[in-house]
Amino acid sequence: MTNQALTPEQIQQYNQDGYLIVKGFLSSEEVAKLYQVAIDDSAVSKNAINVNDSTGKRSKLSLWYKPGDDIYGLLTRSQQLVDSVDQLLDNPSANVCHFHSKLMQKEPRVGGAWEWHQDYGYWYKNEFLLPDQMMSVMVAITDANEENGCLQVIKGSHKMGRVEHGFSGEQVGASQRYVDLALKTMERIYVELKAGDVLFFHSNILHRSEANLSDKPRWSMISCYNRQSNIGYNDSASSMSSITPIDVVPNDALLTWETAGLAEDGADFLAKEADVALK
Ligand SMILES: O=C(O)CCC(=O)C(=O)O
Numbered sequence: 001m002t003n004q005a006l007t008p009e010q011i012q013q014y015n016q017d018g019y020l021i022v023k024g025f026l027s028s029e030e031v032a033k034l035y036q037v038a039i040d041d042s043a044v045s046k047n048a049i050n051v052n053d054s055t056g057k058r059s060k061l062s063l064w065y066k067p068g069d070d071i072y073g074l075l076t077r078s079q080q081l082v083d084s085v086d087q088l089l090d091n092p093s094a095n096v097c098h099f100h101s102k103l104m105q106k107e108p109r110v111g112g113a114w115e116w117h118q119d120y121g122y123w124y125k126n127e128f129l130l131p132d133q134m135m136s137v138m139v140a141i142t143d144a145n146e147e148n149g150c151l152q153v154i155k156g157s158h159k160m161g162r163v164e165h166g167f168s169g170e171q172v173g174a175s176q177r178y179v180d181l182a183l184k185t186m187e188r189i190y191v192e193l194k195a196g197d198v199l200f201f202h203s204n205i206l207h208r209s210e211a212n213l214s215d216k217p218r219w220s221m222i223s224c225y226n227r228q229s230n231i232g233y234n235d236s237a238s239s240m241s242s243i244t245p246i247d248v249v250p251n252d253a254l255l256t257w258e259t260a261g262l263a264e265d266g267a268d269f270l271a272k273e274a275d276v277a278l279k
């Protein structure tokens, strides 16, 4: 893991564009361990939820609220990741908390598309009031590129504020009218990442991804962070992890600590039926 604070230029870039890519955030050894666990850990596959896109292509995701002592929990709780998030979220006087994390598995030729949306389009339904205090962090576990359905963002669209969302097939999507209008003046970026790169993105940035039509998987972990000062009044997660300060661990924990499996009783996995806004 890198061991550096974000620079003022990086912070400014995040505020301006609504996203920031940090290349080589994780070492290849760290990535290899994450990949292996995603394949081996039965809690991940047992708790996987299938989400269909509008054409019936299926994405697999596992979502949990409480970051534990498994390798994904240690990554989410690592000093480097939490400090970076702390530098980017509004209201530095409040602690950084973990809302939820998900492992996104887009299998070759199977993994489906995600409609244009803002993550805050969902989280607003959980009655969080302050979008500048929420963000998502995508960690590439495999390379992600245009061929295997990498994330696309509309640069600067976080400045539009929240856009209306409605159901589109099984997914919740942003108003097409507002997406079309945004694309008249704002640039669509294909966020191509190498395994180990990290993307920080604002809760109000419009993003989507295409189905994976290639013969390579596209796997990533997305961790979503919140400030303790931003209460989700309708946050259904029993653990209230979204307003519980993160128990931060040293960066080397990922490689040096004895890790548990993604504990099924501890991690508080999402069952699809349980959630207000799908996630
Ligand atoms: O992994 C992707 O392609 C997008 C997923 C996403 O945006 C989400 O789950 O909120």
Ligand SMILES: [Fe+2]
Pocket (backbone or CB within 6 Å): 117, 118, 119, 207
């Ligand atoms: Fe999203």
